[in-house]
Amino acid sequence: MNPNAQAVLADFASRLAGQIMPQLATPYLMSSAGLMAAVMGMAVEQFDGAAANLVEENRAIRGLFDEAAKLGTPADLAARLERLSRDDDDLRLSALEAANHGLRAALIELHAWTEGEPGAEALNGAIWAELSKSTERRRLSSAPF
Amino acid sequence: MTQTALTADAIAAYIATRLPAARNVRVEALSQIPGGASRQTFRFRLQYDGDAGLVDRRLILRRDPPASLIDTERHIEYAAYHAFYDVPGVPVPQMLWLENDAALLDGAFFIAEEISGFESGPMAFVNEPYLSQAAKLATRKWTILGEINRADPAMLGLTEVMAVPAPDQCWRRELDHWEKIIDEDELEPQPIIRAAIRWLRANPPRPAQKISVVHGDYRTGNFLYDAQGEIHGILDWEMCHLGDPLEDLGWGLNRIWCWGGDERRGGLVPRDQAVAIWEKASGLKANPADLHWWELFNCVKGQGIWISSAKAWMDGTNREPILAFSAWRMLNTQDRAALELMERL
Numbered sequence: 001m002n003p004n005a006q007a008v009l010a011d012f013a014s015r016l017a018g019q020i021m022p023q024l025a026t027p028y029l030m031s032s033a034g035l036m037a038a039v040m041g042m043a044v045e046q047f048d049g050a051a052a053n054l055v056e057e058n059r060a061i062r063g064l065f066d067e068a069a070k071l072g073t074p075a076d077l078a079a080r081l082e083r084l085s086r087d088d089d090d091l092r093l094s095a096l097e098a099a100n101h102g103l104r105a106a107l108i109e110l111h112a113w114t115e116g117e118p119g120a121e122a123l124n125g126a127i128w129a130e131l132s133k134s135t136e137r138r139r140l141s142s143a144p145f
Numbered sequence: 146m147t148q149t150a151l152t153a154d155a156i157a158a159y160i161a162t163r164l165p166a167a168r169n170v171r172v173e174a175l176s177q178i179p180g181g182a183s184r185q186t187f188r189f190r191l192q193y194d195g196d197a198g199l200v201d202r203r204l205i206l207r208r209d210p211p212a213s214l215i216d217t218e219r220h221i222e223y224a225a226y227h228a229f230y231d232v233p234g235v236p237v238p239q240m241l242w243l244e245n246d247a248a249l250l251d252g253a254f255f256i257a258e259e260i261s262g263f264e265s266g267p268m269a270f271v272n273e274p275y276l277s278q279a280a281k282l283a284t285r286k287w288t289i290l291g292e293i294n295r296a297d298p299a300m301l302g303l304t305e306v307m308a309v310p311a312p313d314q315c316w317r318r319e320l321d322h323w324e325k326i327i328d329e330d331e332l333e334p335q336p337i338i339r340a341a342i343r344w345l346r347a348n349p350p351r352p353a354q355k356i357s358v359v360h361g362d363y364r365t366g367n368f369l370y371d372a373q374g375e376i377h378g379i380l381d382w383e384m385c386h387l388g389d390p391l392e393d394l395g396w397g398l399n400r401i402w403c404w405g406g407d408e409r410r411g412g413l414v415p416r417d418q419a420v421a422i423w424e425k426a427s428g429l430k431a432n433p434a435d436l437h438w439w440e441l442f443n444c445v446k447g448q449g450i451w452i453s454s455a456k457a458w459m460d461g462t463n464r465e466p467i468l469a470f471s472a473w474r475m476l477n478t479q480d481r482a483a484l485e486l487m488e489r490l
Contacts, residue, residue, distance in 0.1 A: 031179030035466035104334040
């Protein structure tokens with residue numbers, strides 16, 4: 001797809017904010033245009049790495065599930081983690097996101113289990129470490145923090 | 146979902162019913178203004194012939210949208226503004242009329258005076274002429290919050306319109322409320338904020354030292370200020386309720402409002418300095434463990450707001466760009482703020 005999506009979005013966002021927004025008649029329309037340009041800018045920033053980040057994150061969470069399997073999680077949780085263990089073979093963003101949502105939902109359950117389970121301290125720490133990394137993957141340059 | 150466009154004639158006709166002695170009521174320069182994520186906000190000029198001659202006022206109309214970032218009762222917001230109008234040290238605009246009949250202007254609304262000519266944008270502090278006034282603005286900002294939290298809700302008449310929680314139930318009521326919103330609106334699992342909720346339930350704070358008026362959204366961006374470091378209006382009371390005063394302090398200290406990209410809370414001063422100003426003004430104490438609980442709670446509350454904005458945009462009930470912008474920009478930032486408070490970042 002050329003011109004590539006990032007270049008097109010970046011240019012349109014720039015024109016929207018720099019050329020079109022100042023020509024608008026009311027503060028409300030100007031603000032709306034500015035917000036649209038900012039959202040497009042965020043899309044530009046996330047676009048290229050989106051699939052790679054999801055593959056990396058899904059793989060990391062499955063790695064945590066592998067560790068959990070060694071600890072004797074409750075049978076229903078273990079079965080759920082097992083069902084989610086298959087690698088991503090559909091690399092469309094929508095498919096990767098759907099897989100990610102399933103994995104993160106199960107991760108919540110596993111995380112809660114580790115909090116009350118003697119012997120699961122290391123896994124608990126590994127989950128926290130992965131959650132911290134997940135925010136780095138999603139971090140925007142314009143974020144206030 | 147769209148609403149009927151507001152017209153100057155419709156507003157003038159409404160105001161004429163509220164001012165039966167006024168003649169030749171007219172509305173001019175009607176314009177929607179930014180910042181109406183929770184309610185659509187319009188500015189206009191009202192003119193009419195009164196007994197003493199021409200009356201000319203600049204007014205604000207806030208109308209309920211189909212869905213908003215924050216679903217609240219407008220009469221609560223109106224009552225809060227109204228209550229503080231006569232409180233020295235807490236500048237708010239004068240409320241004029243509250244209208245709950247949604248049929249009149251395609252949405253319930255209220256009308257208030259406009260406090261015009263001042264800055265409200267949170268990013269303006271990054272540059273002069275506001276940057277050099279940051280310390281003075283911080284003193285004013287957290288002193289005014291102290292005045293709000295110090296006030297007696299019963300004396301203000303607010304216990305008649307707002308629920309009064311027991312001091313030991315403030316935390317539970319708020320946490321239940323925002324967890325329910327996240328349960329109902331989340332479009333994707335939230336492992337960080339769910340872990341925060343578990344910790345909050347396992348480690349509740351002490352009972353509130355008093356039942357205070359809680360503004361509910363007291364932060365940089367929700368007040369009007371000038372280049373001399375003075376604050377002229379506290380706005381956006383739509384989440385106002387009665388509860389633990391530390392809730393308000395914790396919201397204002399939230400890392401997501403560090404607009405300068407550094408440690409200065411609200412883009413103004415470091416955390417401890419803000420707390421000291423608030424303690425002096427309120428006469429209350431910010432116990433470190435309790436304040437930590439409320440700061441982490443406010444990450445849950447913030448996430449509830451960003452999650453709801455994403456949901457409202459996605460299901461089409463409100464397609465204001467601010468909702469998509471807020472969700473994209475703040476969801477991850479809020480997670481990072483929670484991680485930092487849990488010492489996991």
